[in-house]
Amino acid sequence: MGKPLNVESAPAKPMRVKPRSAEPNLRDQQRADVSLPVTLNRPGQPAIECQMCNLSRAGMMIRCTTAVTETLIPDKRAPAPGDWIAINARFDVPVLAQQSVSLSARGHIAHLRRIARDEFHLGIRFVDFDGRGFDYVDQYVHRLLSERAD
Template sequence: MKETTKNDPFGPQRVAMKPVSPKPNLRKQQRVGASVEVTARPASGGEVRCTCTDISRAGMTVSCDLATANSLIPDLKSPAPGEWLKVALGFSLQVVAAQSVKVSGEGLIVHVRRISRDTFQIGIRFNEFEGNGHDYVSQFVSRQLSRSG
């Protein structure tokens, strides 16, 4: 490190910054873009509609307005780890060119992100499916990945 002088334009002393360790990637599944209508029923009751923006074998991100986000997440506080909010889900996926299948199950709301004044993204981790729901999600994701590759 160089010595500083009274007329040094860079100030009294330079200090090297410590490297910032990168955050680990917690996602173990590839996500694919999707535009799927999702019906969500929070444990508090009621039913709301959102739009899925991306989906993976482990979960999905839905986009919604302020009123919908408020009905899914009280006070719009992102859930603390382990304190996730249960939500029943229903949506349709196109697993083959001419066939859509209905998928029902339960998810856990794991985070909320405000995108703009009236747009929110909510991260939902899949918890359980009825019937072959997980197989249908897996087939949909695989099909979308093969198209993009």
């Protein structure tokens, strides 16, 4: 038998780990969690009912099934930057406690994420509103965010 080996370990060096918060934020506006029905359609296609899960002044996140995703996004491929998919959206936002206003917006599907086996999230960036739609979204999101801060 030989001599025992002198096994000493060097002091461990700190390891840098990228925190989750360092992932890029795909929106530049604060998001408000909502649960609102929304009707979507690509130009020339029939309307589809979905559920909005958050809303900001710049866009919204939609929760939908695999079938709906396949209808809106061929081959379920995430859109490449600058190669957005045009979409029309209709949804209601409460202006007062007892009154809602119906909004019509045009946007781009800018983001696709699979959440579960049969659930996807679609990020839609607003391009234009009919009438005063942006003002109503701005007021609604501001109210939700101020309530959350209280």
